[in-house]
Amino acid sequence: MEKKVLKRNEVEAAHKWAIEDLFQKDEDWKQEYEQTKELIVKLGKYQGKLSETPDTLLEFLNMENEVSLHIERIYVYANQKYHEDTSNGTYQGLADQASRLVVELESAMSFVVPEILTIPAETIEKYIAKQPGLKIFQFNLQEILRKKPHTLTAEMEELVAKAGELSEGPKNIFSMFNNADIKFPEIEDENGELVEITHGRFISLMESSNERVRREAFQKLYETYNKFRNTIAATFSANVKQEAFYAKVRQYPSAMDMRLFLSNIPRDVYTNLIASVHENLHLLHRYVSLRKKLMGVEELHMYDLYTPIVTEADVKISYAEAKEMVYEGLRPLGEDYLKVLKEGFDNRWIDVYENEGKRSGAYSWGAYGTHPYVLLNYQETLNNVFTLAHEMGHALHSYYSDAAQPINTAAYKTFVAEVASTCNEALLMEYLLGKTEDKKQRAYLINYFLEQFRSTLYRQAMFAEFEMITHQKAQEGTALTADILCEIYRGLIEQYFGSDIVIDKEIDMEWSRIPHFYTAFYVYQYATGYSAAMALSRKILQEGKTAVDAYINNFLSGGGSDYPIELLKKAGVDMSTREPVNQALALFGRLLDEMETLLA
Template sequence: MSTDNKIITREEIRQEDKWAIEDLFTNDEDWKKEYALVKELCEKLQAYKGKLGESATVLVEFFNLLFKAEYHFERVYVYANQKYHEDTANAIYQNLADQANGLEVSLKSASAFCTPEILSIPEATITQFLASNEELELYRRILEEISRKKAHTLSAGEEALLADAGEVLGAPSNIYSMFNNADIKFPDIMGEDGDKVPVTHGRYVTYMESKDRRVRKEAFESVYSSYRSMKNTAASLFASNVKASMFAAKAKKYDSTIAMYLDDTDVPVEVYKNLIDTIHANLPKFYKYVALRKKLLGVDELHMYDVYAPLVSDVDMKYTFDQAREMVLEGLVPLGERYINLLKEGFDNRWIDIYENEGKRSGAYSWGAYGTHPYVLLNYHPNLDNVFTLAHEMGHALHTYHSNETQPYPYAGYKIFVAEVASTCNEALLIQHLLNKIDDKKQRAYLVNHFIESFKGTVFRQTMFAEFEMLAHAKAEEGEALTSEVLCKIYHDLNVKYYGEDMVIDSEIDMEWAKIPHFYTPFYVYQYATGFSAAIALSRKILKEGEKAVEDYIGFLRGGSSADPITLLRGAGVDMASKDPINEALALFEELVDELEELTK
């Protein structure tokens, strides 16, 4: 683990604290061989161009070859990028990641003829193919999805051209990753003990949770002054990414970028807008919490750098990674013995890259390739938030594990809309377990506030991000330039709306949009809020109904993309096409705020 005043290098991390990336590829030479294999498979795919309608056998052969190529490409792509994420300044893996990005374009280009060519086959012929060839049945849902998107499918030549443009269209995201992970530096600050300490992405939240308001303010100003000094570069990158999305949406004949991205996950745009409308209607509940935070901190003015300050004094809930592991194992017992054994397998067999090191990608994620166990990237610091991050990311990992175990490769990958459900359900079960264990009034208040903070960060904050994206993309689609001034104004006004009159909206926070990597995956973040709402409902069902609810939930985890996201969640007992799960979650939020107020009297 890193020391207090120095970010250690990758080489200084203990082997047992690094993920077992060798389980994917033993070394770079093996990666290069598989890279070459994918290149070869791309060439073979081209041989099927113009032939897919000849017979069911030819169509099956093509699909088998396509998914073989995608399977091996996924392994190549994941390894190159995970090695790059270990140290984003490492030129070797910058190069491998670039090669993998280029290979993705080659694969998309090689198979671009597929969808338009299948759409040119008469429906009666497709029906006959399915009836005459049992092997083709595996691809029935894929054929149905191709048909569903018929209005947005281009000619073979146009699809190939769009695929070839993929690397260029993805450039803003790649450049932003270099800018945000490798290049931007934040000024040192004076720590709580008076010594100079570095500010990094990984340490920022820890500083923002400091009891010392000066430390919080200095860290806040350190980070956002750095982004402000690069505001024009950041705005240009953001705007370029929006323009890339607009180009793709226009090419695909969508009315808007939001319509394109939500159609990709088969979720109606109304679900997105319902979320924002429901949160707007419930903002008074959040204002109540903001007012309570101001009161408990005892400040004349509540500033944005006070948002993460501890509200309960004399409670120091710090946990080593080993302690976090045991807490997660205990908290997830309601999910059954097999689930717990799979968690242990992940903990014991280095699925996790645990600690921050110099150049390591910020944040946390779960990822991996079919046929190999999932991986989890952390930047673990010994606080309660990171315990919940561990539970969250292992929720993703075991969702992937169950899906990969159950579904054939074409349907193993699940849509983003359901991705946040499993992770957040783990968090909800863990917090309930901890609340059930703790009688101490101050510790209970601390945990209740932590649960409230989860709502704040995942429901209110992510919805605000989602609204920012929607407004920014809409302005660009109306022809307005997304300058830093325009983006800062949108962001400032949303903070005013979401936090209410008891919060001082410091000018520094206007630049926060430049700090959010998820904006480079447009219209992604709303799913944190919908996923959290679904997870609250599911966790309550599991705790109330026991084995039957767990069985339904595990069935959902095994679903992959075998059905659309709304249908999969309905199978687990939650209807996300309605506003009910969001309203129910926010009713619980208000109950928690009331309990915190009572506990802190």
């Protein structure tokens, strides 16, 4: 691996995303920013007029769409430039400006929902029948009516909107700390050369075949977080409190109920996930025992969970090779899908490599009317190949959704956000498994697949349970101190991983480095999404074009035009039942059987 992290200006242009496709230069951004401020003022002039005529309502909703388009462009550009180098003060400033503009829009629009709620439902139906242009807004209007019990007066909605910037505080503080301020020490790599631990390198170091490298990377990373344990706990607690505040103000039983209601997800989906995982913890315990046996160690530690069991198959994969593997692996999705995928590869949708100050991790994002973008911190591992497939799954979901839907129904809910990405991973895995007859290579891939189940289904379910417990304790009046958070987290680790692994004290602090906890009750959707993706990928592989058409035309192109549970049903998967999660865990069991047979 590279020992030195490049500065942003040292990265080749071909490996940077084409951010200029959004705005050619900052001055263009500033011009659109000012124009959007003026449009927001115009929107406010419709207050008190929405119920006058169907034409007035349509005029307003069309203008709202226009403003939404500008806001997306402004917000995405500012934040993606900031994410290129989080130490860059210029783009910290633009990102702050963009956030303030969002709050300004929300404040100006605070009258809309309460005012629409004064229009009787039958009158809205008549408006839609009389003015065909309102048809594209029908689902949005129905959603407003569904949320009536949790909608406040116009004055209260305005106040809550103005408080929006404050509610982002914990997330922004953690992001600044985790991406710009925290620095990890150097350790010696396998060759005795000094290498700095970074977010992007941590998993690569944990995958090392050298036990000392894994142990030192693990210990040094968590020792660093532990130095800030009280500050991070206070930040975490503040985020939980702001979620509880909004839930209480909007008269939800809890923050979890609030977050689930927004996507119309039954509470049972969340609790059923955890129940199904609990019923199948014996499989995870069995996998941990197998790993201990195959590694031939007297003690298996938490830092031993990532290194491939079949080390002979561990190879470095260049980014060019990764693109080719992903392209071939996604052939079952058809030529149209592959054409769009290649367009993304060839036209700099992707910011490929780590650089100093760059936001950690990976994501897909973008603004309506412009192609999606993908941020990576690519390292030459199989895990990163799957990350590429995963993020391009997000990107193409957005591409198809934006192409088929108007802006007001283009954005898909987070419940389905991880389905397309994980379906890509499942198809890539099946392609790679189908290519090899070699016993060791097959075992290596199955090990990787088992790890995906462990890290995406089991681990994210554990994260979801941690969130459920911590938010519940806060609601009951328990102070979420660092000691309490570590105690809860350790208890879950012990329950999930069983008795055949040493629960190192450092792992107690793992909660402190998970950025997704600052988007409350998000992570469970990785596990449900993974389960749905397993079901969809098998339908695609078994049924071919019929399943592909349903997947692309009914699901990927559906955007936010229907509730997530319904969109998945249209593609052939019913997440309101426990069946998809149970089927996925049954597949985990079968893979475990094969792994035990291959390496017996």
